[in-house]
Amino acid sequence: MKILGISAHYHDSAAALVVDGVPVCAVQEERLSRSKNDAAFPINAIEWCLDHAALEPADLDAVVFYERSMLKFERVLTSTLCAFPRSWGAFPHAIKNTLGEKVWVRGIIASQLGIPRSRILFTDHHASHAAAAFLASPSRRAAILTADGVGEWATLTVGTGERRADGQTDITLRREIRFPHSLGMLYSTMTAYLGFKVNEDEYKVMGLAAYGRPTMIDQVRRTVRQQADGSFTLAPEYFEFQTSAARSYSSKFIDLFGPPRDPYDPIDLDSSDGRRFADCAASVQRVLEDILVDIATRLRRETGLPDLCFGGGVALNGVANARLLAEAGFDRVFVPSAPGDAGCSLGAALYADRIYFRNPDRDVPDHPFWGPAVDASHLARAAREDGQAVEELGDAPLIERIADELAADRIVGWMDGACEFGPRALGHRSILAASHEPGMRDRLNREIKRREDFRPFAPIVTSEAADRFFDLPPGGARLARYMSGVFPVRPEWRPRLGAVTHVDGSARVQVLERDMAPRLHALLEAYGRRTGMPVLLNTSFNVAGEPIVTQALEGYMTYRRCGIDVLVGGNTLVSKRSTAASLKESGEWSSNSVAASTVG
Amino acid sequence: MAAVSRGKSLDRLMRSVHQWVWSDSERRLRKLLTFADVETDGGRDILRAAEVTPDPLLRRLYLEHAIDELRHGDLFRERGTELLRAQRTHRKVLLSGNPLPGGHGLDDLRIEGEPDDRLLAFLHVAEKAAAGRFTIYRELVDDDPRTRAIFEEILRDEVFHMNYTYTQLARVAPRTYRRHVWHARAKRLWNRYLRVAAAVAGAFSTVLLTAVYFVLLPPFAWLAKRTRRGEPIGWTPIARERQASPRSQY
Numbered sequence: 001m002k003i004l005g006i007s008a009h010y011h012d013s014a015a016a017l018v019v020d021g022v023p024v025c026a027v028q029e030e031r032l033s034r035s036k037n038d039a040a041f042p043i044n045a046i047e048w049c050l051d052h053a054a055l056e057p058a059d060l061d062a063v064v065f066y067e068r069s070m071l072k073f074e075r076v077l078t079s080t081l082c083a084f085p086r087s088w089g090a091f092p093h094a095i096k097n098t099l100g101e102k103v104w105v106r107g108i109i110a111s112q113l114g115i116p117r118s119r120i121l122f123t124d125h126h127a128s129h130a131a132a133a134f135l136a137s138p139s140r141r142a143a144i145l146t147a148d149g150v151g152e153w154a155t156l157t158v159g160t161g162e163r164r165a166d167g168q169t170d171i172t173l174r175r176e177i178r179f180p181h182s183l184g185m186l187y188s189t190m191t192a193y194l195g196f197k198v199n200e201d202e203y204k205v206m207g208l209a210a211y212g213r214p215t216m217i218d219q220v221r222r223t224v225r226q227q228a229d230g231s232f233t234l235a236p237e238y239f240e241f242q243t244s245a246a247r248s249y250s251s252k253f254i255d256l257f258g259p260p261r262d263p264y265d266p267i268d269l270d271s272s273d274g275r276r277f278a279d280c281a282a283s284v285q286r287v288l289e290d291i292l293v294d295i296a297t298r299l300r301r302e303t304g305l306p307d308l309c310f311g312g313g314v315a316l317n318g319v320a321n322a323r324l325l326a327e328a329g330f331d332r333v334f335v336p337s338a339p340g341d342a343g344c345s346l347g348a349a350l351y352a353d354r355i356y357f358r359n360p361d362r363d364v365p366d367h368p369f370w371g372p373a374v375d376a377s378h379l380a381r382a383a384r385e386d387g388q389a390v391e392e393l394g395d396a397p398l399i400e401r402i403a404d405e406l407a408a409d410r411i412v413g414w415m416d417g418a419c420e421f422g423p424r425a426l427g428h429r430s431i432l433a434a435s436h437e438p439g440m441r442d443r444l445n446r447e448i449k450r451r452e453d454f455r456p457f458a459p460i461v462t463s464e465a466a467d468r469f470f471d472l473p474p475g476g477a478r479l480a481r482y483m484s485g486v487f488p489v490r491p492e493w494r495p496r497l498g499a500v501t502h503v504d505g506s507a508r509v510q511v512l513e514r515d516m517a518p519r520l521h522a523l524l525e526a527y528g529r530r531t532g533m534p535v536l537l538n539t540s541f542n543v544a545g546e547p548i549v550t551q552a553l554e555g556y557m558t559y560r561r562c563g564i565d566v567l568v569g570g571n572t573l574v575s576k577r578s579t580a581a582s583l584k585e586s587g588e589w590s591s592n593s594v595a596a597s598t599v600g
Numbered sequence: 601m602a603a604v605s606r607g608k609s610l611d612r613l614m615r616s617v618h619q620w621v622w623s624d625s626e627r628r629l630r631k632l633l634t635f636a637d638v639e640t641d642g643g644r645d646i647l648r649a650a651e652v653t654p655d656p657l658l659r660r661l662y663l664e665h666a667i668d669e670l671r672h673g674d675l676f677r678e679r680g681t682e683l684l685r686a687q688r689t690h691r692k693v694l695l696s697g698n699p700l701p702g703g704h705g706l707d708d709l710r711i712e713g714e715p716d717d718r719l720l721a722f723l724h725v726a727e728k729a730a731a732g733r734f735t736i737y738r739e740l741v742d743d744d745p746r747t748r749a750i751f752e753e754i755l756r757d758e759v760f761h762m763n764y765t766y767t768q769l770a771r772v773a774p775r776t777y778r779r780h781v782w783h784a785r786a787k788r789l790w791n792r793y794l795r796v797a798a799a800v801a802g803a804f805s806t807v808l809l810t811a812v813y814f815v816l817l818p819p820f821a822w823l824a825k826r827t828r829r830g831e832p833i834g835w836t837p838i839a840r841e842r843q844a845s846p847r848s849q850y
Binding site for chain 2: 074554
């Protein structure tokens, strides 16, 4: 059975294809359109998935959309009505936004793919999150927790999943917290207050939190009130996301926390305002963690299950995930590589396969590499045309060469195989660098990533050596498989892992098993033989504001315009040649006979 | 180059508006920060062009062009941030939005599926327009040597951009390059019309929907609020039937 899953129209749209119960491919639209967090209908992603599997739309048995768009419209309309008359400014925006495209999704899919409307199915938004978290994990029975900004009505759900002995699968979401009470919206509101982009920069709040002290917990607790049964409500007087399209926090919120940060104003942690912003971030982070841990602890007691599968955008919060593992009583916590809305495309397809069609359970390969593969020949051609030094090497010499480069403090762009599904570079589209020197972090920020100084870089370590360098609790290595947990760097190694140790001594480490990315694992070992530490700095292969690179040429263009020293695509190695002449200066561009002076 | 050095006629006509924008320090820094974003976005678009073109020479030129645009974005951003820091103590309100839209003219750039000749013509026309406008801006910031120096540096690049795009257009489309330029100009005008038309339609629909909101919605709002009051807060049980209805959008 061939099932296409689609997520779209909110942020980070994506498509995923499941054939006979097993994912074949999945990719976010942004990776193909090159527009970060592209929310458009993912036609490029769909086309790529179908091409990859050599299918035509007519071959599909079902196309599953990841949420119920009319139910979502109902929520938008009802929320606006309930806020009457304060919602007068938001109403036209909400109606135009929804009626413009979002509610016509069945027709859009039918017309774009040319398939009968009867083949188009829908799942609940949070059921898609739950399926992505549970069905892509190796767990047989697990408690399920999903949390994000909002789906249709739900913002947080709890339930269970079970792969039964007869091959059938059950996913039961038992109860939910409904909009406007939302942990995701709380965190996003603080994200906006701190001058960052909503639905994009929440991880910056998490990074900033480490610089602050949770001195404003009482203030945050006034905006979100927890009930005796573990549920919570947002105090509406502090929020405006229901009544305004322009701002999500109210004047009372400003009274509580002080003036908001101007997005263009750099965060100066030596200033009183900078410290206040860091304290705000630390406080909202702590409250988020406390509420999640409380809900998860109750869920553990209620279900008695040792595994937790956690999905939704909130599951990208690695600090909270680590606390869930440490404190909620679960032995293992699984977070998929794409816990956000993009991952819902895969979740929706798997949900339809297992729950709607009752197809027997199949193991889902335990890796995140579902996207387009890199074609090294494109890289070699472009680099040669551009006068760069190109070498084609076998696996072993290439690994040894790159380990030498890294040990010599050179920065390496690394493209290997299929790209990752999800927001993180997990070893197939990465920028790698030595992890020991804090100066490397500054160099990466200055020459490549161009991002805020307070944001940490993540390490990657072989699974065999992880415990030596990082204080991983039981189950920590599993959570760190997709870089989903933040754990302490062992104190004795912090001075020697200066580029990847955050200000609070933690790191969002990826623990790499050999089977998941054998070449990168070999590289880590080779680097370890030279330095005594099989730990590298691993950051996504992109520059600020751009999606992670997908194709070889995109990697090459990124390499050419920033401070990456060496680029690897498959078995092709490109080294920067400083003598490559600028066309502007050489005048080569004007060798054509048409005179520039005729312009106009 | 004469056209560039004088600025385009439309921009000359709007000189007093431009003067109003640049004479105020708050508006000036907002404009610079907006330019930073527009230049950076334009750089990314051109970078995409470098990724998709089959022509090796154009790939290198687009890359240099993109690097220039990204650098311009940095120059504007750094200057805007400097002004922001200098004014931090004086500012009381946070402005949002852009007092004058269209900093550079590379909006509406569609890379995917666009052949090189049309793209080059589009870039040429856009760069020429931007160069004309920046010439006026340079004159208007005479009191601010650092900002003026940035415009001068960028103008030098813009001249290279408009010249290489024209020269390369003549290379890749030797028989039709003039037509492409006129087509690009017409398309730019058409896109401006579409933008204005969309803005008018948007304003009209906003007025209409606001009227609907106040005239038709009050009874429904009363009902919605009444229903909401009866809803329990906290956990809500999820009905199994809802999860088992694959064809329903509700």
